[in-house]
Amino acid sequence: MTTTEHSYETAPALIGTLRKAQNIAAMFGLLGIIVTIALGLSQPTLDQFFRSYLVGFWYWFGASAACLLILMTQYLTGGAWGFIIRKPLEAGAKTLYAMVFFFIPLLLGREHIYWWTTKEGMADKVIQAKNLYLNVPFLFGRTAIYAAFFIIMTYLLTKWSKEEEETKSTKVSARLEALSAPGVLAFFILMTFCAVDYLMTLEPHWYSTVYGFLTVISWCLTAMCLMVATITLLAKEAPMDHGLKTKHLHDLGKLMFALTMLWAYLQFSQLLITWSGNLPEEIVWYIKRWNGGYGWVSLILLIGHFALPFLMLLQQSVKKNAKTIAMVAIYILIVHVVDVYMMVEPNFTKVSDPHISISILDITAPIGFGGLWLALFFHNLQSGSLLALGAPDFHKALNHGKH
């Protein structure tokens, strides 16, 4: 195998680009947050503010969390696709240090969106029957556990990854794998509870067993699209310009494709079971998402979030071309805001009097959170190498697709 010697240092021009991107993102973030807060305070109640806060927070918190999940997964599976996005994934996972604190406003303003936490909700018979799980102290405790899990896992994985890079010791690589295996397991269990706590309890009488998994898969789709968009941007300069091969893009495109289909598959399994059962307490969730104008948004999701990306990603030429795959990734990132919006907003309409509620805050909040998230992400990317130099199969992964 011949490997021409390249510099694996991040090009100074790229650092400049990242810094510029960081500043622009931070500006958008601050602007978005200021507008969201100002508009939120100008309304008679804070209800809409917290709903939109949840939309924005959930989207970007999910991106961070899925970065951690994909990071752990690629330690377990190996493969060149994981190698090429490992450093961006670490940068994404590190945003969790900040993102976990954004749970606090939700907990403080819980009575504005989580009906079950209000006096009226607590008096409800069904809620009382679920009191063992649905009580506020336990909710605080669970949130603390999620936050601790994220901080500890991210800290250890990034610390050991640095150690691996410095020592090139396979012992450290083995340690990373050993932590990732229980990490993935714990992630799915904990995040199932997290999705129940922060999204499903918006409709506290309703339940679905596939919900947690569906949520995690939606997050993974967001994170994967972010990674594809990021590496095509980074590949303009060293060291990614000779690190990123068509084969890597093709692999990542296939993963995007798989996640798009898995998203649709899980959404549909939930619908199919509810449709077959046709039970009053189960169908509420769908009735709200079909009447009063929400049906059109559901159709937009079906076509825009599944059919279109499916047909685009079906083609090999789209997946192998950096420009087209980045465009599809950005498109999915945009249309996914609608998905998160549909997870949150329809819960607040009444079955007897359904009408759609689209607030300008639902747009400004994701922009605000997104700006902050991207600023942190671009900041994290500037420190350290952009290629996982310590990976045991570094050269093999770099020459992916070459014999």
Next chain:
Amino acid sequence: MSSHAKETAPSLYGLMAEFATPTELVVAARRTREAGFRKFDAFSPYPMHELDEAMDLHDNRVAKFTFIGGLCGCVGGFSLASWCAAVAYPLNIGGRPLISVPMFIPVTFECTILLAGLTAAISMLVMNGLPSPYHPVFNVDPFAGASRSKFFLCIESADPKFDRHATENFLAGLNPSEIAEVAP
């Protein structure tokens, strides 16, 4: 095979070069392509994506047929389920509409996959001319290694640029471990 080629080299299917490594085969295929040859083929024990690029192969008819097959399965599956439930044997099931769309999706999906898969397999076989009980390349004894550890490149005499001696010299320049004549 054109009759013209048969006149110039009636007793020859082509010339075959043997290579020890996959890299040499890819380089050889690229240079053969660049030298202007079009009727040639490369043989390797396992699929190599670089070979497609080196040989400049852009035939994606199987993909197109598969897509059309899948589309037929999708429409056909849904129509079949709808016809059964709404026309042939209408049955009110728990007050749901006769064309109960979510319930038909699994059938539609399965039919899509089935027809797409069958179309892919069948169109691949047909367009490759398979099954093919006889092929001249097997007349070269070492070619048996093509399914184990050897790599081969065969330029056919049907190629307009083919010339018994010039082509042999060209192949010799590609650094093969052996060159053999392929009987028709």
